[in-house]
Amino acid sequence: xxxxxxxxxxxxxxxxxxxxxxxxxxxxxxxxxxxxxxxxxxxxxxxxxxxxxxxxxxxxxxxxxxxxxxxxxxxxxxxxxxxxxxxxxxxxxxxxxxxxxxxxxxxxxxxxxxxxxxxxxxxxxxxxxxxxxxxxxxxxxxxxxxxxxxxxxxxxxxxxxxxxxxxxxxxxxxxxxxxxxxxxxxxxxxxxxxxxxxxxxxxxxxxxxxxxxxxxxxxxxxxxxxxxxxxxxxxxxxxxxxxxxxxxxxxxxxxxxxxxxxxxxxxxxxxxxxxxxxxxxxxxxxxxxxxxxxxxxxxxxxxxxxxxxxxxxxxxxxxxxxxxxxxxxxxxxxxxxxxxxxxxxxxxxxxxxxxxxxxxxxxxxxxxxxxxxxxxxxxxxxxxxxxx
Numbered sequence: 001x002x003x004x005x006x007x008x009x010x011x012x013x014x015x016x017x018x019x020x021x022x023x024x025x026x027x028x029x030x031x032x033x034x035x036x037x038x039x040x041x042x043x044x045x046x047x048x049x050x051x052x053x054x055x056x057x058x059x060x061x062x063x064x065x066x067x068x069x070x071x072x073x074x075x076x077x078x079x080x081x082x083x084x085x086x087x088x089x090x091x092x093x094x095x096x097x098x099x100x101x102x103x104x105x106x107x108x109x110x111x112x113x114x115x116x117x118x119x120x121x122x123x124x125x126x127x128x129x130x131x132x133x134x135x136x137x138x139x140x141x142x143x144x145x146x147x148x149x150x151x152x153x154x155x156x157x158x159x160x161x162x163x164x165x166x167x168x169x170x171x172x173x174x175x176x177x178x179x180x181x182x183x184x185x186x187x188x189x190x191x192x193x194x195x196x197x198x199x200x201x202x203x204x205x206x207x208x209x210x211x212x213x214x215x216x217x218x219x220x221x222x223x224x225x226x227x228x229x230x231x232x233x234x235x236x237x238x239x240x241x242x243x244x245x246x247x248x249x250x251x252x253x254x255x256x257x258x259x260x261x262x263x264x265x266x267x268x269x270x271x272x273x274x275x276x277x278x279x280x281x282x283x284x285x286x287x288x289x290x291x292x293x294x295x296x297x298x299x300x301x302x303x304x305x306x307x308x309x310x311x312x313x314x315x316x317x318x319x320x321x322x323x324x325x326x327x328x329x330x331x332x333x334x335x336x337x338x339x340x341x342x343x344x345x346x347x348x349x350x351x352x353x354x355x356x357x358x359x360x361x362x363x364x365x366x367x368x369x370x371x372x373x374x375x376x377x378x379x380x381x382x383x384x385x386x387x388x
Contacts, residue, residue: 007038008376008383011095013083013105014044017062018272019053019239021299022126025153025174026101030058032175032372041095043086045079045104054275073135076104080139083108093117096383099124099375106143113146122378123147125157125169126296149378153297154318172375173322175368176302181279183308183360188280196268198284200232202347205285205309207300208292209239210253210269215291215314215333220256220267222289222339227266229344238270238281282307287346291333295319301328302366305359310352312342322366327358 010033014026026042033040034057044052046062063086068075083105087093098121100106109121125144131137144150144161150169152158161167192198204223208214216237223235257267273281282288288304289312297318304311313319314333329346332338345351 006380006383008033008097008379009095010038010040010097010099010379012040012042012099013101013109014042015079015102015104017044017046017048017050017052019275019278021296022101022124023053024299025124025126027052027054027056027058027060028175028177028368029372029375030060031056032368033375034058035369036372043083043105045082053272073133073139076107076136076139079104080107080111084111087112087117097122097379098382099379100143100147101126103140103143106147107139110142110146120148120382122149122151122375122382124151124153124172125161126153127157127294128160149382151375151378155321156317157296170374170378172371173366174297174299174302175366175371176299176306176363177368178306178363181282181303181306181363183283183306183356185283186280188277189283192277192280193284196236196270196284197265198234198236198268199265200234202230202286203234203236203284204287204289204343205281205304206235206237206289207239208290209271210237210250213292213294215293216253217256218333218336219289219291219339220253220260221336222291222343223267224260224262225336225340226343227262230347234266234268236268236270236281236285239272278303279307282309285309287312287329287343289339289343290314291331291339293333297322302363306363308356308360310346310355311359312339312346323362324358326354327362328355 012026012030014023016023030040030042041059041061043061043063045065047065047067051062052060063083065082068078098109098118100109100121100123106123112118113120123144131140150161150167151172152169153172153174155171158169158171161169206219210216227233282304287310290300291314295318301311301313311328312331313328315330329342331342
């Protein structure tokens with residue numbers, strides 16, 4: 001806090017309380033802003049009533065939300081409407097700055113702005129999806145173009161906003177909570193290995209569930225190739241608490257798994273795990289394999305590195321923006337053979353030592369305090385009418 005940076009009351013809005021990348025970013029940002037002396041309050045629709053996936057330093061609000069069906073466009077409309085209903089109450093609008101992290105909250109704040117209930121808002125564009133449904137496409141555009149200011153986490157999406165929308169957006173980046181993600185084992189490691197029955201070696205880990213943009217089918221193909229050399233290898237796919245519908249992709253994956261003839265313990269689909277087990281999950285793996293075809297940034301890369309685990313990832317942006325040639329085992333995400341080759345390379349002892357050391361150094365350079373500080377100038381501009 002300085003004389004030129006007043007204490008701000010900041011409403012940050014996420015689409016969910018689950019540990020998806022944008023929510024992880026939002027919660028860490030709110031925590032860091034709180035540590036800097038601001039009043040940051042993270043909101044999200046919470047039909048379960050269980051709250052956010054981990055404890056926080058900031059204040060959090062579970063916005064009342066109803067159960068919904070599988071229609072994604074209807075879900076976006078309902079969740080945005082629930083946000084609007086909550087903030088129509090003036091007692092819930094005591095903020096200087098409004099900040100949406102996604103399309104659901106962006107549409108909610110756009111409606112509140114149109115009704116004159118808030119003066120304006122910022123929007124972080126983590127990435128932009130391709131929707132065939134015209135309603136989803138229109139809502140995604142509205143959530144971007146209605147915002148007064150924008151942030152991005154990588155140059156890739158900064159360029160997209162400039163080229164396709166004529167919008168300027170500072171890069172705020174991402175961080176990693178090194179007090180949470182560490183290479184030092186604790187009491188959860190043995191528990192997790194027993195729970196997941198991780199008795200083989202090597203163990204390859206994928207985070208994000210079974211999704212098209214996570215490239216799960218090609219990754220599974222690559223794992224089957226690696227099993228020819230390492231017949232005891234195991235593959236853990238964790239996470240997947242997405243608000244989007246990935247049923248079709250999951251059906252393709254299930255069919256490929258059934259046809260593979262692999263033993264039942266070769267592939268473990270855990271779904272979302274409790275946050276206190278995530279560091280142990282990384283440490284249980286020999287390699288994080290993350291050949292994603294579209295990311296805003298790829299937060300799990302930093303989490304794996306902070307946990308002392310080598311990484312296989314795609315030689316595409318945004319990974320190439322913050323990872324150097326010798327930081328990871330690179331692969332072509334379109335080629336299962338390339339992914340498999342990188343997975344095998346990640347097991348070589350000398351290369352592992354190098355990647356682990358470089359990963360530790362790289363993770364140390366990505367802290368959430370710096371990310372939070374990169375927001376403050378824009379926040380101050382948005383808050384000027386309030387403080388005038």
